[in-house]
Amino acid sequence: MREFLSGILPKLSFSSSRRELERYTREAALILHYSDSLDSIPEDSLHQNFQNLRGRLDRTGMLLAMAITVQFCRRVLKLEPYEVQVVGALAMCDGRIVEMATGEGKTLTAALALAWHGLNGHARAVTVNDYLAKRDALAMTPLYDALGLSCGYVQDQTGPELRQQAYQSSIVYGTPSQFVFDYLRDNQVYDFNSVLQLDHDFILIDEADSILIDEARTPLVLSGEGSLDVSLWVELKAFVATLTYQEMPEDTRTQLERKVLDGYQIGADLGVESKYQNAFLADQAIAKAEQFFIQHGVIESSNELWLPSNSYLWRALLATVKARLLYHRDRDYIVRDEKVIIIEQETGRLSLGKRWNEGLHQAVECKEGVEIRPETVEHGRIALANYMSLYKIVAGMTGTVATVAAEISDLYGLTYLPIPPHRPLIRTEWPDLVFMTKEAKLAKIVEDAARIHATGQPILIGTGSVEDSEALSARFTAAGLVHNVLNAKQDENEAAVIAQAGRLNAITIATSMAGRGTDILLGGNPEFLQEGETPEQLQVEREQVLAVGGLFVLGSERLNDRRLDKQLTGRSGRQGDPGASRFYVSLEDPLLANFGGDTLKSLFTKLGLVEDDYVEHRMANKAIINAQRKKQSLYYESRKTGLRQDSVIEMPRNVIYGLRRNVLVVGDEEAKNLLMGLIDPAVDRLITVYLDNLAGFEETWDVDGLKAKLRQWGMSVDWFDQLFSDSMTPVMNEGRLRDELKKWIRFDLNARLKQVLSRDMSACRTQYLMAIDTLWREFLGSSEMTRSGIHLRAYANEKPDLSFKNEVFKSFQELQAELPVAVLDFAYGSVRQAEQELDAENAVS
Numbered sequence: 001m002r003e004f005l006s007g008i009l010p011k012l013s014f015s016s017s018r019r020e021l022e023r024y025t026r027e028a029a030l031i032l033h034y035s036d037s038l039d040s041i042p043e044d045s046l047h048q049n050f051q052n053l054r055g056r057l058d059r060t061g062m063l064l065a066m067a068i069t070v071q072f073c074r075r076v077l078k079l080e081p082y083e084v085q086v087v088g089a090l091a092m093c094d095g096r097i098v099e100m101a102t103g104e105g106k107t108l109t110a111a112l113a114l115a116w117h118g119l120n121g122h123a124r125a126v127t128v129n130d131y132l133a134k135r136d137a138l139a140m141t142p143l144y145d146a147l148g149l150s151c152g153y154v155q156d157q158t159g160p161e162l163r164q165q166a167y168q169s170s171i172v173y174g175t176p177s178q179f180v181f182d183y184l185r186d187n188q189v190y191d192f193n194s195v196l197q198l199d200h201d202f203i204l205i206d207e208a209d210s211i212l213i214d215e216a217r218t219p220l221v222l223s224g225e226g227s228l229d230v231s232l233w234v235e236l237k238a239f240v241a242t243l244t245y246q247e248m249p250e251d252t253r254t255q256l257e258r259k260v261l262d263g264y265q266i267g268a269d270l271g272v273e274s275k276y277q278n279a280f281l282a283d284q285a286i287a288k289a290e291q292f293f294i295q296h297g298v299i300e301s302s303n304e305l306w307l308p309s310n311s312y313l314w315r316a317l318l319a320t321v322k323a324r325l326l327y328h329r330d331r332d333y334i335v336r337d338e339k340v341i342i343i344e345q346e347t348g349r350l351s352l353g354k355r356w357n358e359g360l361h362q363a364v365e366c367k368e369g370v371e372i373r374p375e376t377v378e379h380g381r382i383a384l385a386n387y388m389s390l391y392k393i394v395a396g397m398t399g400t401v402a403t404v405a406a407e408i409s410d411l412y413g414l415t416y417l418p419i420p421p422h423r424p425l426i427r428t429e430w431p432d433l434v435f436m437t438k439e440a441k442l443a444k445i446v447e448d449a450a451r452i453h454a455t456g457q458p459i460l461i462g463t464g465s466v467e468d469s470e471a472l473s474a475r476f477t478a479a480g481l482v483h484n485v486l487n488a489k490q491d492e493n494e495a496a497v498i499a500q501a502g503r504l505n506a507i508t509i510a511t512s513m514a515g516r517g518t519d520i521l522l523g524g525n526p527e528f529l530q531e532g533e534t535p536e537q538l539q540v541e542r543e544q545v546l547a548v549g550g551l552f553v554l555g556s557e558r559l560n561d562r563r564l565d566k567q568l569t570g571r572s573g574r575q576g577d578p579g580a581s582r583f584y585v586s587l588e589d590p591l592l593a594n595f596g597g598d599t600l601k602s603l604f605t606k607l608g609l610v611e612d613d614y615v616e617h618r619m620a621n622k623a624i625i626n627a628q629r630k631k632q633s634l635y636y637e638s639r640k641t642g643l644r645q646d647s648v649i650e651m652p653r654n655v656i657y658g659l660r661r662n663v664l665v666v667g668d669e670e671a672k673n674l675l676m677g678l679i680d681p682a683v684d685r686l687i688t689v690y691l692d693n694l695a696g697f698e699e700t701w702d703v704d705g706l707k708a709k710l711r712q713w714g715m716s717v718d719w720f721d722q723l724f725s726d727s728m729t730p731v732m733n734e735g736r737l738r739d740e741l742k743k744w745i746r747f748d749l750n751a752r753l754k755q756v757l758s759r760d761m762s763a764c765r766t767q768y769l770m771a772i773d774t775l776w777r778e779f780l781g782s783s784e785m786t787r788s789g790i791h792l793r794a795y796a797n798e799k800p801d802l803s804f805k806n807e808v809f810k811s812f813q814e815l816q817a818e819l820p821v822a823v824l825d826f827a828y829g830s831v832r833q834a835e836q837e838l839d840a841e842n843a844v845s
Contacts, residue, residue: 017417020096021087024417027063028086034067035074043146046071051148054119062093062116069115072146073108082422085109092395093117097208097408097416099401102567103519103574104422106397110204111140113395118149118170121201125173128207130155136206137173144171154178160194167196176211177220177354179203180387184222184380187657188773190766192664200390208396209563212412213404215344216384216639219646221357223378232298233366236320239292243285245270245325272325274593279321289317312359315788319359323367327360330467338370343466358788378780379773382653383646385411399570403563407636411643423576427550429569430582432558434620436604440612441586445556446475448582449507453481457548458506460520462568463556464590469509472556476507483507499525501571502551504541520571522550546578555583558591558624560631585620591627645787648805649780652812656776663768671765672753675827676746682820683742694734713828714835715748749827756834767826775815775822782811 038046050068053061066089073079085105088098089112100106110125117123127133137153144151152166154174163182166172179197186195205211246268269285272278281289290302293313299305305313327333333340334350340361342351355361355373365372388394394414401408401416408414435441449459463469473485486497486508501508502522519525523542526535545551551572559565565583572579585592587601600623609615663674687693690706703724707717723744727737756763786807 020091020417021419024087024090025083027090028083031063031067031070031086031090032081032083034064035070038067038071041071043072043075047146047148050119057120065116065119066090066112069112069143069147072143073111076142076146077108077140079105079108081105081108081112084419084422086112088397088419089113089116091417091419092204092397093393095393095395095414097205097396097398097401097405097414099416099418100397100399101421101425101574102399102570103577104399104419106206107136107139109397110136110206111143113204114140114171114202115144115147115149117202117204117393118144119147122167122169122199123171123202123204124179125171126176126179126203126205126211127173128210129175132206133173133175133178137171154182163196164194167198176215176384180220180382180384181222183387183390184220184382187660188222188379189664190762190769195664200392202393202395203388203391205394205396206398208398209401209404209408210398210567212384212388212396212408212414213639214564216411216642218638218642219381219383220387221378222380223355230372232316233320233362233372235296236316237324237363237366239289240317240320240324243269243288243321245272245279247272247274270321270325274326274590277322277326279318279325281317281321316359316363319363320366322360323363327364328467329368330470331465333364334466335368335370340364340368340370357784377777378784379777380653381646381649381780383643385643386646386650388412400563400566403561403566407639411639421576425573426576427569427573427579427581430580431616432583432585432621432624433614433616434600434624435584435586435614436601436609437611438586438588440614441556441584442472442475443612444614445472445554445584446479446481449476449554450479450481452552453505453507455548456504456544457550457552458502458504458522458545459508459552459554460501460568460571461507461509461554461556463509463511464559466511468556469511473509476509481507483509486510496528499528502545504544504548519574520551522546522577549580550578552579553581555581557589558583558585558628560591560628560635562625562628585624591631592624644801645804648808649783652779652808652815655812655816656772660769660772663765663772666765668757668761668765671762671768672757675764675768675823676750678820678823679746679749680742682824683738683745685817685821687738687741688817694737698728713745713748713824714752714832715745719744745824749824749831752831752835753827755838756830759834763830764827767830768823771819771822771826774826775819779811779815783808786811 046068050065053065056062056065066086070081070086073081082105084100085108088100088104088106088109091098092110092113093116098109100109114123114125125133125136127136133153133155137151141151149171150169151171151173152169153172154163154166155178158166166174167182182196186197189195246266248266248271266282269282269288271280271282273280287302290299290305293299293305294302298313299310304310329335331343333342335341342354342356344351356364359375362372362375389412394412396414402418405416408416433441433444435444445461449461452459461472463472469485473483476483484497484500484507497508498510498520500506501510502520503524521538521542522545523540524533524538526538529535529538553569553572555565555568559568569581572581587593587604592600600620604613604615663671666674686706686709690702690709692701707720710720711717720741723737723740727733727740753764760766786804
């Protein structure tokens, strides 16, 4: 049955897509026809008619609105939307991910859909970087202005006032991290007027596969600074440098089998598994670590290293090991302005503002000798998939979604629709060249590039890392080939550099994803004219480039995903232009070195190939595809695990954020009533914690602890002693103790809060929110500690996922039970502060 379904489902999907495409094509033709009929109507009349469609959610209303938008594209932007662009916009209006080839005009396509949803709510557009967010917003603002819609954008440097203004716009552009972090910050504010994202109507994702897949492996975490012991990192760096290490051969046994059968018995202190980006300590290294911590006075005995309270030591040690052996400068990160900045491995872009967790970022900072910033305290987290689920409609567009359509459907519940290109694709894709060694591969790239360059044909060379792009650049310089380099170190200028990659004689070396979102126009991009140039000159040069074959893309290696390779080749052959592509692969490349390279090497050796030889063979291509599938399966599981674990947090997060919003929006008097309403459950909690819910033996009760809590609140312990004594004689009167304690606290707090509220009417709301935030941070910290060690439950024959869920919900139940007491803690804290200030004022007077 499974084989039958696997064969028929793609056919059903194809049939469904074809019917959808036919329907959208008919509607697009109708929209263009409507738009043609509007040619003679004045702009102010069109503007008014568009605004009159506000609130019309029927299909006819949408088609009319889009026809007016198309008319304004012609008048204001001087652009003529193609039928395929209108088709793409219609599909996105309905919440589809559309696949459109590079150069098909996705920015304008997005604007058509955003205008419709901006008319009937708030529409947000997600781009891969700040530059594209600003560029697209500014480029489309004249269109939105003509329609009567406002447009804004948010970036890292956007201040609070401008950010608030941007979110009040009909349409706002930004990156995933901007939108997600603003959402998390919205759930930390103490004034409802500071909330940015008041609703979640429609979100459109540009480069949807990059954002939904490549950038979604881990949840986004909003953090604040915690404590820091710099000396610990410095000493650990010195200690780890004394340990020996070896690369581990591939072992197909499970981790449990290895542990049970022979442990980690290796000939070095550290074992490195580059394939899994993992390193571990052998038994002798663990013994050395225990002695190291004892000698430095961190612990007194070896057993203390394994106490939960010292888990940070083990975490810091492992982070230092990984920083030394697995994380490399100019591949995994760069150092800029004395700061370590992460390079996103799938995109080659800088992850500004992101920091590795579990001590890894501090370990890398120590390794590089820059300022070590404190480990962070988590304030909020959410997986991108769960953030997207907040929106009523999610849509997107990209040039390469087909290979990950199943995963996007699985993680996000989204379907995709392939849109045919405006003009047929005529790019030539040459077969891969596979080399024994990296050295031979690089030499051949330089040789072929020189040969192609001699014809004047522009060349774009994609690399897998900053390190590789600079190494290749050095070879080109030595060969006398003038070129531009674009990688994460030059991210500010990526658009300007990549825009000129289609010029005659141009050679551009770039990390494979750099500059994505910027059109490479043959002959040059008129948006980036050099001094003294005219658009007419670029047109002449375009004809020259067309004559020599268009843009030639050279891939210096196969990346971890065939989809990313297609994104690179898609830079060539846009809008029916000619072009060509070829990939150069070596068995020493990271992909093949970790996934199947040994098998190919053995085959090549048997065929008598030497180091400088290369092959073009179907078997080699098949091996590369298999290696990419293996790598992606690891990433897919990582993304699923991250989403699964964040989904466990989702219910508590929704409850807390919902409670927080309810407190945030109420008036001052109602906030006080909410606070006072927590006195009864707070007293019940105190009696449960300190007096065992008045059950069991009195000798086990912690009466002194309860009195200490009341003393902390500034209440009379003598009064409680009398109440407790009266309630115990002659037999326990449980009801009297509870009722009197509740009455007493209610009277005391109500009277003393008057002094606080006379100074700050919003104090009750603020204290309630502070209590929620404090407990939520503690909950997140506890959940993260549980998550980081949950895989060890497998050794005890427990299911890690189930154990994690149970632990998290147990922790959340504790939070809910403790919240009333925490709110009173904060309320009485503000009372004591107000009383102290009053005493000080009286003393002065």
